[in-house]
Amino acid sequence: MSTLDRKFTLVCANDPEPWNRLSLTHAVITIRNAAVMIAAVDQGFHEGGKDIQRVVFDRSIDAAEFLSVLTQLPYGFRGDVLFTPEEGQAFLSAVSPRGDGRALFSLSKEDVNFYLEAVFEEGEQRPHEAAHRFIDAA
Numbered sequence: 001m002s003t004l005d006r007k008f009t010l011v012c013a014n015d016p017e018p019w020n021r022l023s024l025t026h027a028v029i030t031i032r033n034a035a036v037m038i039a040a041v042d043q044g045f046h047e048g049g050k051d052i053q054r055v056v057f058d059r060s061i062d063a064a065e066f067l068s069v070l071t072q073l074p075y076g077f078r079g080d081v082l083f084t085p086e087e088g089q090a091f092l093s094a095v096s097p098r099g100d101g102r103a104l105f106s107l108s109k110e111d112v113n114f115y116l117e118a119v120f121e122e123g124e125q126r127p128h129e130a131a132h133r134f135i136d137a138a
Contacts, residue, residue, distance in 0.1 A: 007051045008044065009119075012037045013058035026120055034061050038072050045074040054080040054119065066091065070102070084112060 008027045011019045016030035023029070031037045037055065044052045057066060066083040070093055073081070081093040090112045096103040107115065 007053040009054045009056060010037060010040055010044075010052060011056045011058060012060040013056070014060050015058075019056075019058070022120065032060075034065055034069060038069060041077065041079075042074050045077050052077075052079045054082060056082045056084070058084050059086050063088075070104075073102075082107075082112070082115065 008029060011028055011030045012032065012034055013019055013030060016032065019028055019030050029040075031040060034057070037057075041052055041055060055069075057069070061069070061083070063083075063085065066085075070081065078095050082090070083092075084090045090107040090109070092105045092107055092111075092115065093102050094105065095101075
């Protein structure tokens with residue numbers, strides 16, 4: 001599979017190290033700044049062949065910034081946007097079940113763990129370190 005055909009995950013994290021290790025086996029790109037993240041999503045969305053499957057904010061922004069990010073997504077962006085704060089509730093913005101817009105889902109720690117296992121594990125039974133970082137912090 002060429003780089004142009006890959007489905008990317010963009011991650012904005014205060015501690016990118018676990019995500020950088022994950023990038024050895026998955027198409028994960030870490031970005032340290034939310035504004036740069038929006039520009040990367042916009043550029044990737046408008047360039048052919050750059051399929052951004054999900055965007056993850058791992059303890060890097062607050063709830064108000066997350067809402068601002070959602071309003072800045074390019075129209076038609078169909079990737080997931082996962083927000084895991086330092087404390088409190090996690091949220092997932094995804095294409096609505098009917099496909100006519102976006103929906104916002106409230107996630108428990110177990111939901112976040114399940115989501116990260118589902119998208120990164122490819123059949124393995126144990127979650128990646130990035131997933132455990134969120135789950136074990138409580």
